[in-house]
Amino acid sequence: MTRTPVNVTVTGAAGQIGYALLFRIASGQLLGADVPVKLRLLEITPALKAAEGTAMELDDCAFPLLQGIDITDDPNVAFDGTNVALLVGARPRTKGMERGDLLEANGGIFKPQGKAINDHAADDVKVLVVGNPANTNALIAQAAAPDVPAERFTAMTRLDHNRALTQLAKKAGVTVSDISRLTIWGNHSATQYPDIFNARIGGKSAAEVVNDEKWLAEDFIPTVAKRGAAIIEARGASSAASAANAAIDHVYTWVNGTAEGDWTSMAVPSDGSYGVPEGLISSFPVTTKDGQYEIVQGLDINEFSRTRIDASVQELSEEREAVRSLGLI
Ligand SMILES: NC(=O)c1ccc[n+]([C@@H]2O[C@H](COP(=O)([O-])OP(=O)(O)OC[C@H]3O[C@@H](n4cnc5c(N)ncnc54)[C@H](O)[C@@H]3O)[C@@H](O)[C@H]2O)c1
Numbered sequence: 001m002t003r004t005p006v007n008v009t010v011t012g013a014a015g016q017i018g019y020a021l022l023f024r025i026a027s028g029q030l031l032g033a034d035v036p037v038k039l040r041l042l043e044i045t046p047a048l049k050a051a052e053g054t055a056m057e058l059d060d061c062a063f064p065l066l067q068g069i070d071i072t073d074d075p076n077v078a079f080d081g082t083n084v085a086l087l088v089g090a091r092p093r094t095k096g097m098e099r100g101d102l103l104e105a106n107g108g109i110f111k112p113q114g115k116a117i118n119d120h121a122a123d124d125v126k127v128l129v130v131g132n133p134a135n136t137n138a139l140i141a142q143a144a145a146p147d148v149p150a151e152r153f154t155a156m157t158r159l160d161h162n163r164a165l166t167q168l169a170k171k172a173g174v175t176v177s178d179i180s181r182l183t184i185w186g187n188h189s190a191t192q193y194p195d196i197f198n199a200r201i202g203g204k205s206a207a208e209v210v211n212d213e214k215w216l217a218e219d220f221i222p223t224v225a226k227r228g229a230a231i232i233e234a235r236g237a238s239s240a241a242s243a244a245n246a247a248i249d250h251v252y253t254w255v256n257g258t259a260e261g262d263w264t265s266m267a268v269p270s271d272g273s274y275g276v277p278e279g280l281i282s283s284f285p286v287t288t289k290d291g292q293y294e295i296v297q298g299l300d301i302n303e304f305s306r307t308r309i310d311a312s313v314q315e316l317s318e319e320r321e322a323v324r325s326l327g328l329i
């Protein structure tokens, strides 16, 4: 194999998403079946042993594309020369913790990681933040990396996108492959807005095919937006395999492109499109090509959609104000 390996850093590597993610990266599903990878696993010191166990299992798979695994608790080492950074490890909300405490605790993780990316990552680094609150954690990391182009910092709403695809397919009696141009707008939180008005099913408007506004408002939107909580309730743990799958999808699509006539959902820094304040890391419809993404322009946003997009964007603005007042950005 002559291709230079791509360095992929995964933070929170010993966690449950890490366990579902690393084997898929090593098998070629993140970047392509012909792209060799080197893995860097970042963990907190007490979890290094568990990360070593996962690395032993990765070795035991004898993946032809896997050209090395480094394990460290030092972000400066983990992000040295990294091309793809998957920021999964985060501080979960625990009992008695206020939102400000959560943002502050995550600031303690994402600020130094952003600085390490700034100082050590490869020039072409692409960053995906998965750890919650993902959009605002991405903003914190981005602010600490002024030398990295701002648009390289993205957050994950592909899981929401995939959830919406399946719910819509079930309702319309079609397969997910029949659906295109679905969009998740806003925050990866319960305020997110899954938009089917611009989506297509077999070439027709998805909203017209479904033709059920009550289902849309009272079933589809809350089911997608609260799916994370429903998984926690059912499984006793937050989504892991589906989150890892979405992280794979996000990066694969970013690197390899969206299909002709379709788009995907990514939380990316706003350029002011659709009235989303500039700089907020908000989910948009995006097309990708040659490793770059573009926000889809010119979509019709009806009143139903406008109200819901605005509500989620308002939440993002409030989160930005909160981390600003904590001195994190
Ligand atoms: N954006 C999404 O769609 C989405 C979906 C599911 C889960 N999540 C979020 O992803 C995150 C990870 O979920 P999980 O189930 O793997 O959690 P987990 O608790 O199983 O694992 C998290 C890991 O991160 C590690 N970690 C903590 N601080 C770290 C640091 N400073 N550096 C490196 N590693 C650190 C922990 O030691 C732990 O091993 C959570 O914040 C979760 O809410 C996001």
Ligand SMILES: O=C(O)C[C@H](O)C(=O)O
Residues within 6 Å of the ligand: 132, 159, 227, 228, 229, 231, 238, 239, 243
């Ligand atoms: O970890 C969570 O709180 C839920 C997660 O973001 C999800 O959407 O499944």
